[in-house]
Amino acid sequence: MTLNPDKNSSTFTTDSSEKTADADELLDSITEGLLEKKAKNIVLLDVRKLTTLTDYFVVCHGTSDTQIKALAGSVIEKVKEKTGENVWKKEGLDARRWVILDYVNVVVHIFSEEKRQFYGIERMWSDAEISEIEDRV
Numbered sequence: 001m002t003l004n005p006d007k008n009s010s011t012f013t014t015d016s017s018e019k020t021a022d023a024d025e026l027l028d029s030i031t032e033g034l035l036e037k038k039a040k041n042i043v044l045l046d047v048r049k050l051t052t053l054t055d056y057f058v059v060c061h062g063t064s065d066t067q068i069k070a071l072a073g074s075v076i077e078k079v080k081e082k083t084g085e086n087v088w089k090k091e092g093l094d095a096r097r098w099v100i101l102d103y104v105n106v107v108v109h110i111f112s113e114e115k116r117q118f119y120g121i122e123r124m125w126s127d128a129e130i131s132e133i134e135d136r137v
Contacts (some may be wrong), residue, residue, distance in 0.1 A: 023105050024053055030058050030108055033078035035135045037062075037070045040113070042082055042133035045125050054107045057128075059121050061111040065096040071110050072099045079103065 027044065034042055039060040048055045062068040072093060079085050089102040098115045102110040109121055122130065 011090065016033050026079065026085065026103055026106050027056060027058070029079045029082040030075050030103075030106060032073035032082070034060055034071055034108075034110075035133070036078070037067065037074045038070050041111070041123060044131040044133055045122065046129040046131070047125055049076045050127055054102075055105045057105070057121065057125065058106060058108045058133075059111070059116070060099070060109070061113045063113065065112075068096045068099060068110055068112060069093065072101060075101055075108055075110075 001104070031044075039062060042058065042060040044056070045057040045059065047053075047057060060071070061069050072090070073088060076087055076090075085103060087101045088104050090100065091098040097112045098119070099108075099112040101110070111119070
């Protein structure tokens with residue numbers, strides 16, 4: 001997966017020249033995966049005006065180690081199924097206290113509730129445009 005400099009900053013491409021995914025499509029797939037496994041308090045932080053590291057953070061938490069693993073697995077599976085994208089980097093799957101799934105333009109943070117409160121990503125990036133994601137069902 002590489003950034004595509006010929007298109008806007010919210011578009012990236014995979015190694016396959018046939019498949020591209022934009023940030024909206026990626027965000028939809030990520031939130032679908034999180035909602036499917038009942039993630040708690042899903043928040044989208046738009047950090048495009050604040051950093052060049054990524055465009056968005058998706059932050060949520062699970063209620064157990066098992067749920068945190070299931071949330072990460074669901075996101076990876078949904079994104080691959082819907083967009084064809086593979087996660088670029090992933091961290092924390094073994095410890096299951098804070099899992100990071102890096103899709104370059106979107107970084108997913110799946111916390112235990114305790115670690116989410118402790119690290120306070122939403123507080124750290126409080127200048128970001130913040131949207132809450134809720135299940136429409």
